[in-house]
Amino acid sequence: MTKATLALLCLAVPLAAQQPERFALTGGNVAVYNLVGEMRVEAGSGRDVVVEVTRGGSDRQQLRIERGRVEGREALRVFVPASQIVYPRMGRGSRSNIRVRGDGTFGGGGIRGGNTVTVQGTGRGVEAFADVRVLVPAGQQVTVYQGMGRVQAANVNGRLAVRTQAAAVSTSRTRGSLDVNVGSGAVRVEGADGPLKVDTGSGSVEARGVRGDADLDTGSGSVRLADIRGRRLKVDTGSGSVSGSGLAISDLEVDVGSGGVQLTDVRAPNARVDTGSGSVRLDLAGEVRGVKIDTGSGGVTLGIPSNTGAMLEIDTGSGGIDVELPARVTRSRRSHFSGQIGDGRGRIEIDTGSGGVRVRGS
Numbered sequence: 001m002t003k004a005t006l007a008l009l010c011l012a013v014p015l016a017a018q019q020p021e022r023f024a025l026t027g028g029n030v031a032v033y034n035l036v037g038e039m040r041v042e043a044g045s046g047r048d049v050v051v052e053v054t055r056g057g058s059d060r061q062q063l064r065i066e067r068g069r070v071e072g073r074e075a076l077r078v079f080v081p082a083s084q085i086v087y088p089r090m091g092r093g094s095r096s097n098i099r100v101r102g103d104g105t106f107g108g109g110g111i112r113g114g115n116t117v118t119v120q121g122t123g124r125g126v127e128a129f130a131d132v133r134v135l136v137p138a139g140q141q142v143t144v145y146q147g148m149g150r151v152q153a154a155n156v157n158g159r160l161a162v163r164t165q166a167a168a169v170s171t172s173r174t175r176g177s178l179d180v181n182v183g184s185g186a187v188r189v190e191g192a193d194g195p196l197k198v199d200t201g202s203g204s205v206e207a208r209g210v211r212g213d214a215d216l217d218t219g220s221g222s223v224r225l226a227d228i229r230g231r232r233l234k235v236d237t238g239s240g241s242v243s244g245s246g247l248a249i250s251d252l253e254v255d256v257g258s259g260g261v262q263l264t265d266v267r268a269p270n271a272r273v274d275t276g277s278g279s280v281r282l283d284l285a286g287e288v289r290g291v292k293i294d295t296g297s298g299g300v301t302l303g304i305p306s307n308t309g310a311m312l313e314i315d316t317g318s319g320g321i322d323v324e325l326p327a328r329v330t331r332s333r334r335s336h337f338s339g340q341i342g343d344g345r346g347r348i349e350i351d352t353g354s355g356g357v358r359v360r361g362s
Contacts, residue, residue: 020052020133023067027074029141033105035079035098036087036119037129039146041153041160044135049142051076051134057086057127065130070105073143078132079104084118084125087148094121098147098165107145107163107183119148136160139176153178168203186221204240222259233268241278260298269346279355283362284308288346299355302348306361309342313349319356 025032030049032039037056044050055063067076079100090096100106101114118125129149136142141159144151146167153160153171161179162169169180173191180187182200189196189207196214198205204221207214210228217236225235225244233249235242241259245266252268254261260278267286276296283303284291288310293300299319304310306325314321314337321337330338337357350357 018054020054021065023051023053023065023076024048025051025067025074025076029073029143031070031073031075031143031145032132032134033075033077033079033145033147034130034132034149035100035104035106035117035147036085036149037078037131038089038149039132039134039144039151041134041136041142041144041151041156041162043155043157044137044140046137049134049136049140051132053078054131054133056129056131057088059126059128061128062126063128063130064104066104068103070103075105077104078130080117080126080128082117082126082128083115084120084123085129086121086123086125086127087119087129088121088127089129090119090121090148092122095119096148096166100147105145106147107165205237225263285362288348290347292349293351295352295355297354298352300350300352300357302350302357302359303362304348304359307342308346308361309344310340310346310348311344312337312339312341312359313347314338314357314359315351316355316357317353319352319354321356322358324358324360 026048032051053065063080065078096119097116098106099114100117136156136158138157143161146164149167151162151164151167151169155173157175159177163181165183166185168185169182170188175193177195178192180198184202186203187198187200187205191209193211195212196210199217201219205216205218206224208226212230213232215234216223220239222240223235223237223242227246229248232251234253236255238257242254242256243262245264248267252271254273256275256278258277261273261275261280264283266284269287269289271291273280273282273293279298280293280295281301288304288308316335325341327339327341
């Protein structure tokens with residue numbers, strides 16, 4: 001074995017055997033900041049939130065880890081004090097900016113200021129990042145802030161808030177309150193038991209197996225839903241389609257600026273769907289109390305149980321009207337229909353500026 005080979009082996013050992021640094025955060029409400037890298041949030045034991053930090057990158061020693069109180073909470077901050085950071089996982093040609101304060105915090109509405117930091121996949125800069133693992137005991141309240149990278153949360157039983165600037169977020173089998181706020185990135189939630197709130201400026205949202213009230217908002221991106229059960233479901237997307245099935249909700253509200261809506265196997269006695277531009281297909285499988293569908297441009301297909309009782313009011317600026325259920329007609333012409341189906345106990349209103357309307361039984 002040559003001296004050069006031996007030297008290389010000696011260098012490789014500490015890199016391969018690098019162990020995470022561990023920190024314990026006390027208190028009922030804590031925060032974890034990670035500027036660049038990946039974050040995993042998992043169930044923990046005991047009373048304290050435990051954070052494991054594994055450094056990465058050729059300049060990993062420039063990474064700073066600091067703790068102290070931020071906005072009244074015990075907080076751990078993992079960051080690089082540099083204006084240019086290289087994060088190879090972003091890939092060649094990728095580049096993003098984020099404002100970072102001197103103490104390593106970012107995001108949040110209560111603290112302001114900071115300098116612009118550029119994070120890019122290749123090029124000049126400090127190559128340093130951290131992979132962070134957060135272990136959350138049951139019932140704990142934790143807010144995690146991820147700048148660039150990816151966030152995954154699983155088996156958390158507590159109040160978890162995720163705040164990211166540009167990262168994909170994926171959660172599964174969480175219990176308790178879950179609040180996800182993303183500047184830019186996709187969000188996927190699976191198996192959440194408790195109130196859910198998702199807000200992303202740009203990116204798709206997927207929610208499956210949710211039990212509890214849900215509020216999903218994306219500035220631009222599609223929304224996919226499956227197996228949602230709760231009192232209230234609100235979906236808002238500025239631009240993007242909404243699709244899903246297996247929804248059991250007392251009050252359903254869907255608002256789309258531009259994009260179609262296709263929801264099947266829906267049990268929602270009270271439902272409102274509004275789209276500026278895009279067709280709507282809504283298949284209801286249960287009681288109808290109050291349903292309102294409004295489209296600026298796009299056809300509407302509403303499926304309801306054949307034994308539904310409701311007063312029916314349909315208006316269309318341009319398009320035909322087809323009611324495929326026995327109805328007591330009050331008024332009917334090409335662009336307007338008024339009538340009663342069944343006992344008339346519920347109410348259905350459909351209004352489209354341009355597009356046909358079809359109401360069918362199932």
